[in-house]
Structures are given as C-alpha cells and as structure tokens.
Amino acid sequence: MKNETEPKICVQIADQFGHSEMIMTQSETLELIEQKSDHWIFMDGRLVDAATMVKADWDNMAKNETTLQLSPGLVGGATNMSTHPNILMDGQDGDNKTTINFEFNPGGQLEIDLFEALNKYMLALKMYEDKNLGPPPDFLRLKREHFGDFEHSSHTSRSYPLLLLTKMMTSCISYIEEGNKSNPIIIKNFDDYAMEVDPIYSEEFISHDKRLRTLVEGTIFFHYYDEPIIVSIRRDDYGDHVLNTTTSSDEIGTKWLDGFEQYFYNYGCLKGAAFDTCFNFFSPADIDTERIVLDSEMEDALHRYIIDYIPLMSELKSMGLPDSRGLILAGPPGTGKTMCAKYLMGKLDNLTRIVVAGDTLSNSGHLKYMFEMARRLSPTLMVVEDIDSVGGLTRAVADHPLLSVILQEMDGIGTNNGVVVVATTNHLGRIDWAISDRPGRFDRIIEVGNPSRYIRQGIIQKALDILGVESSVDLTLVSKQTEGLTAAWCHEVARSAWIRCRIKGRNKVTSYDLKCAVKEVCKARGISPNFESIDDKKEYSEAYS
Structure with missing residues (x-):
C-alpha cells in the first residue's frame, strides 16, 4: 500500500520517442531507478548515481521541486554513433539531423545539457530506424496517428483488484462517450511486441440477471474533450490489474482516471445494488x-x-x-x-x-x-x-x-x-x-432469541406457501410442537415436510408430512415435540412404522 505522506518529485524518462513525465513518490522513484539500472540519472541536470539517490534529502528535493531525469546510458558514444552513420550533428550533410545546443559560461568553460543531448540522440535514432528498419509496430503506428508524429506522451497508471476493475470496465465506454461526442472510439489489443491481436471481452453481470459484454484486456483510442488519450487495461507484475493512460500530460491522465472512478461510483452497476465482497448480486x-x-x-x-x-x-x-x-x-x-x-x-x-x-x-x-x-x-x-x-x-x-x-x-x-x-x-x-x-x-x-410460537407458525407458513401445501393443513398444532426450535430449524421443518411429500409422489404438503417432519427435526435437535394428546403420540409413533 502506498504511503501518501511520502515526498513526491517530477521524474522524466527519455526513450526513442522523446520523454514522458510523471509525479512519483520516493519509494516509487527508487524502485524505478533499480528497474532501470542501465540508465543514467540526472538531478537538476547533474549526473548522479543510484547510491546518491538513496541517501538524498527527499523532503528538501520535493520542497525545491527537483526534477529527476532518467536516460538510457551510452557506452562509447562515438562507437554507438558510428553504427548509425546517418545520425549527424548539426552542420553536417544528411537527411536526418538534430541540433544539440551548447554555450560558454562566464569562466570560458563549454557547457552542454547532457540530458537534452541524450534526448536528441534518441530522437535522431528513432528517425534513422523509421527510415531504415521498415514500418513501426502496430501500437506505435496507431499512437503516432492518434497523437501526431514524435509527440511526447505521459503515462499515468492505477492498480485495482481484478474483480473491482472488471465491474468498473462495464461503465468505461459510457463514460468515454460522455467526453467524446464526435470523434471515433477505437478498441484494439496488442501483444508484448506491440503487434495487434484481438481484444479480450467477458460477459459480466451488471445485476443479478443481466450481463454486459465488457472489455477486460485491450487498448482504447479516443478523445477526452478534444484531448487525444489512450487507455489500456492489463495485468501488472504483481497480479493486480492496471488502467494505464497515455496522454499529452500527467494532469490529463489523472483527471480522466479521477473522473472515471467518480462516474463508476455514482452511476455504475454497484450503485444502489445489493452484493457481497466478490460482487455477486443478490436477487x-x-x-x-x-x-x-x-x-x-x-x-x-x-x-x-x-x-x-x-x-x-x-x-x-x-x-x-x-x-x-x-x-x-x-x-x-x-x-x-x-x-x-x-x-x-x-x-x-x-x-x-x-x-x-x-x-x-x-x-x-x-x-x-x-x-x-x-x-x-x-x-x-x-x-x-x-x-x-x-x-x-x-x-x-x-x-x-x-x-x-x-x-x-x-x-x-x-x-x-x-x-x-x-x-x-x-x-x-x-x-x-x-x-x-x-x-x-x-x-x-x-x-435476537428463539422465535415465539406465532413467529414459528408464520415462518413455516411462509415457506409452505412457496413450496405448496394443502389448504386443509392447520399449523396451530405444529407451532406448539416446535417449541425450542430456532428460525432456521423452522425453515427446515417446512423443507423436510416438502421432501417427504415429493418422495411419496404428492405435490402438496399434508398434515401428516408436517408431523413426520417435526418429529425428525426435533430428534435431530435432541428435543421432544410438545405432544398435546395420547392420540398425537400414537400418530407420531406410527409415522415410520
């Protein structure tokens, strides 16, 4: 569970498409650094190592609005550049070029923003690959069509228990339609290699007797009040299911997720319903x-x-x-x-x-x-x-x-x-x-104690009205003979009488079925029926003869 009191900073992550920006807590950032151990770390433009980040004053960093930047490390930059001869510095001839800015400080030293340089290198690398390595994977192609070429994007994710997220997704398309009046809604799915596969749907209960075809694994391309947005539902490495938004800024992603949650809790299938902790609906x-x-x-x-x-x-x-x-x-x-x-x-x-x-x-x-x-x-x-x-x-x-x-x-x-x-x-x-x-x-x-005689009679009567009982049956005597039985055992008397009548080939419970059921249930409970006469005793003794 995340600690909401942890200090948070801005983290930028560079890749071949530009860079994404997220607001992350201390523990999230350190976990990311550990996962991307091959990346270089820049704190406000200064190259640092992972050990420095562990010992850093995070409260002060958050107060000063420190920006942390992660970029893929380059080992032997000249060698890497030589493997892509068409990636050129500004001023050289060639079809693909990108500009790296530098200036001299007052002391006469040359200064360069290394993060910007790496970012530009990754961008040039992408331009080279686009030209020489054929078409990009399906997801990247659709993403560029949705956002425009080389658009920087931001990713915001939230994890949910699987059962909850599945119910939430029953409201997803209707929420998207509210903020996406004129643009198309495109639903796709992609494998680990970003190639298109079929979306996965499930028939989900939205009430005790109604189901809705619901997306449970896939990616949705749409516009949120004219802002392009991509929402993916997938399973993370920890077994939780994740909603991930790809937007032009963290603010838009957070706003969409907040709005979707509120919409679901206000208008979704759980609002006003009766259900258990596994989201099984009561009829x-x-x-x-x-x-x-x-x-x-x-x-x-x-x-x-x-x-x-x-x-x-x-x-x-x-x-x-x-x-x-x-x-x-x-x-x-x-x-x-x-x-x-x-x-x-x-x-x-x-x-x-x-x-x-x-x-x-x-x-x-x-x-x-x-x-x-x-x-x-x-x-x-x-x-x-x-x-x-x-x-x-x-x-x-x-x-x-x-x-x-x-x-x-x-x-x-x-x-x-x-x-x-x-x-x-x-x-x-x-x-x-x-x-x-x-x-x-x-x-x-x-x-809550044992039911009174009149309540026992009412419980048995209600149950028999559903199961079927002869109109001549008088439950007054039965209510007296069930003294000491709980409400649950009174229900059992009615069920046992019905079972006996069906075994005997009848459709409706008789007085004799009830008397046999009372004897059977009272015996199981270790109590004696409250017989009112010798005739009753004789009738009961003959019940199983």
Missing part, C-alpha cells in the same frame, strides 16, 4: 421482505434504529454532524439474525447494500477497502456477518488482528459518513467493549 427474491417473518417488537426496533433513521442522514450531514450509524444483532446461531439483516436490505432498496461475510475476508487491507467502497457508494448499508470471527478467525476480539481496522474505519480520524453498519454475532462476549460500547461505532445492540 430481489433473496431479500424479499414478504417472505420474512419477524415479531412486532423486532420490526419496531429495526425501524426505529435504522430504517426511520436513513431519511435523517442528509439533515445531519448538512449541519456538519456525523451521520453514520451502527447496530449489533446478537444471539445464538439460527435465531434469525441474518433474517433481520435481509429484512433491512429489502426495506432499504434505495441504498447500496454490501454483505461482508466473515469467511470472505482474508486481511485488514480487504476490510479497509470494503469500507472505502461503502463510503464512495453511499448511502450504504454494510452488513458484517459474524463480526466476532471476521476474516474466518475465531479468537477474542480484544486481540483480533482486524480490531484496529474496525475501530479506525467506523470512528477514526476520518469520517464514515453515509454508511450504516449492521453486524451480527453469535458471541457478544467476544466483542471488545471498544466496539460494542461506543456510540459512533455501534449505537445499539439487539438481542
């Missing part, structure tokens, strides 16, 4: 509130603490006050915490909704990145499942490696405006008090 059926049964007390709490709070967020923001909110749903496994979270996701369908499952997180950087995404897509409901074991780790949160990230992201120096976080936990006691007992992080804790 409306996954979060259909009509299929969810909650008791009135729980519904009131969710409305009071979250749903009815959402419209007030803009008022708080307008007053300069934090508008983030946090809620913990705590209770044993299967009691309905996830169902409560889905209820919120269904009711808040105008928000971006991100589900962060504990087993999908691998490190603190990933969690930090998801919080940053939630802020950029705000207003956002962020559901963090099993926060006591986030990242798939089971240990006390007091010494959890992600604790500091959670604390910082929810109520650190920066703001978490526009983000409502709902976390679930099976073990409230494992959560450090700095998280659970601190307004601004999690403002409320709601205990």
Whole structure:
C-alpha cells in the first residue's frame, strides 16, 4: 500500500520517442531507478548515481521541486554513433539531423545539457530506424496517428483488484462517450511486441440477471474533450490489474482516471445494488421482505434504529454532524439474525447494500477497502456477518488482528459518513467493549432469541406457501410442537415436510408430512415435540412404522 505522506518529485524518462513525465513518490522513484539500472540519472541536470539517490534529502528535493531525469546510458558514444552513420550533428550533410545546443559560461568553460543531448540522440535514432528498419509496430503506428508524429506522451497508471476493475470496465465506454461526442472510439489489443491481436471481452453481470459484454484486456483510442488519450487495461507484475493512460500530460491522465472512478461510483452497476465482497448480486427474491417473518417488537426496533433513521442522514450531514450509524444483532446461531439483516436490505432498496461475510475476508487491507467502497457508494448499508470471527478467525476480539481496522474505519480520524453498519454475532462476549460500547461505532445492540410460537407458525407458513401445501393443513398444532426450535430449524421443518411429500409422489404438503417432519427435526435437535394428546403420540409413533 502506498504511503501518501511520502515526498513526491517530477521524474522524466527519455526513450526513442522523446520523454514522458510523471509525479512519483520516493519509494516509487527508487524502485524505478533499480528497474532501470542501465540508465543514467540526472538531478537538476547533474549526473548522479543510484547510491546518491538513496541517501538524498527527499523532503528538501520535493520542497525545491527537483526534477529527476532518467536516460538510457551510452557506452562509447562515438562507437554507438558510428553504427548509425546517418545520425549527424548539426552542420553536417544528411537527411536526418538534430541540433544539440551548447554555450560558454562566464569562466570560458563549454557547457552542454547532457540530458537534452541524450534526448536528441534518441530522437535522431528513432528517425534513422523509421527510415531504415521498415514500418513501426502496430501500437506505435496507431499512437503516432492518434497523437501526431514524435509527440511526447505521459503515462499515468492505477492498480485495482481484478474483480473491482472488471465491474468498473462495464461503465468505461459510457463514460468515454460522455467526453467524446464526435470523434471515433477505437478498441484494439496488442501483444508484448506491440503487434495487434484481438481484444479480450467477458460477459459480466451488471445485476443479478443481466450481463454486459465488457472489455477486460485491450487498448482504447479516443478523445477526452478534444484531448487525444489512450487507455489500456492489463495485468501488472504483481497480479493486480492496471488502467494505464497515455496522454499529452500527467494532469490529463489523472483527471480522466479521477473522473472515471467518480462516474463508476455514482452511476455504475454497484450503485444502489445489493452484493457481497466478490460482487455477486443478490436477487430481489433473496431479500424479499414478504417472505420474512419477524415479531412486532423486532420490526419496531429495526425501524426505529435504522430504517426511520436513513431519511435523517442528509439533515445531519448538512449541519456538519456525523451521520453514520451502527447496530449489533446478537444471539445464538439460527435465531434469525441474518433474517433481520435481509429484512433491512429489502426495506432499504434505495441504498447500496454490501454483505461482508466473515469467511470472505482474508486481511485488514480487504476490510479497509470494503469500507472505502461503502463510503464512495453511499448511502450504504454494510452488513458484517459474524463480526466476532471476521476474516474466518475465531479468537477474542480484544486481540483480533482486524480490531484496529474496525475501530479506525467506523470512528477514526476520518469520517464514515453515509454508511450504516449492521453486524451480527453469535458471541457478544467476544466483542471488545471498544466496539460494542461506543456510540459512533455501534449505537445499539439487539438481542435476537428463539422465535415465539406465532413467529414459528408464520415462518413455516411462509415457506409452505412457496413450496405448496394443502389448504386443509392447520399449523396451530405444529407451532406448539416446535417449541425450542430456532428460525432456521423452522425453515427446515417446512423443507423436510416438502421432501417427504415429493418422495411419496404428492405435490402438496399434508398434515401428516408436517408431523413426520417435526418429529425428525426435533430428534435431530435432541428435543421432544410438545405432544398435546395420547392420540398425537400414537400418530407420531406410527409415522415410520
């Protein structure tokens, strides 16, 4: 991860096409110097070595706006020149020539800008190769057509996780079209030798049921408000995927990348959608509130603490006050915490909704990145499942490696405006008090216990309405006989009854199927059904006879 506090300087890199210019941090510059160990290094026109750059005062260099220049080193310049006899100094006869300026200083010494000299040499070399070595590679030919011959260009790159960049590219062409009203948009692809190959596309989901043909490897030539620009998508040496812009200046490249990111987060496929950390979209059926049964007390709490709070967020923001909110749903496994979270996701369908499952997180950087995404897509409901074991780790949160990230992201120096976080936990006691007992992080804790008799009946009824049930079935007795079952096991009762009825060749669940299912599920849970009569016991005892 880049250190944003590092000093930055201007770096110019010469090649046979001229030179490109970039603003780079200290670590980026030193890494570049190491990669280009065969290049000469000029600091404000003075030749230095790599060791000098390691020991240099970078803060002072940044303050004085020092310019660093890298140029391919020439060993035995006369020999190199002799291999290209048509590369001539100014004043000689020949078709290709370039001028190197020099002057005498007040002391009578001859002064020459060596970086300029090398730059001019590379330019003359290119002119020679153009004349004697045949046509240039496809990319260079198209680049010259796009920018004009011998135009200096600047490169600006940004790395993104593959899954995110692929979703971003679903918005790329529409963003390009906004600033490219009349000029053509050309899509190409090139191999390692700059020769043209076919672009690579993928059918990407932009919702739970819609796909879009999306460029995932290739190069786009277009104009950005009349400025020529080339954008390439490729994979770098570190496994990340990179968007690289080739423009006439760093400023234009940075402006385009900033604008593209903002466009994607404002109008792209993730805005207002419900998805997980792998960008799998939830379908409306996954979060259909009509299929969810909650008791009135729980519904009131969710409305009071979250749903009815959402419209007030803009008022708080307008007053300069934090508008983030946090809620913990705590209770044993299967009691309905996830169902409560889905209820919120269904009711808040105008928000971006991100589900962060504990087993999908691998490190603190990933969690930090998801919080940053939630802020950029705000207003956002962020559901963090099993926060006591986030990242798939089971240990006390007091010494959890992600604790500091959670604390910082929810109520650190920066703001978490526009983000409502709902976390679930099976073990409230494992959560450090700095998280659970601190307004601004999690403002409320709601205990989620086993469902009441009427809620159990409602859960089974909703499930059977979808699966199919005979109209004569009365669930009153079943709701009594499922005492002690969680919401998840009530769903299992309905599924087991349906499986039994289908195995028996019927299409609709009968009362007998339900009674057999209750017996089976209660046995699996180690509890006894709440039989109300000897007749019930007799009927159950005959169920598997």
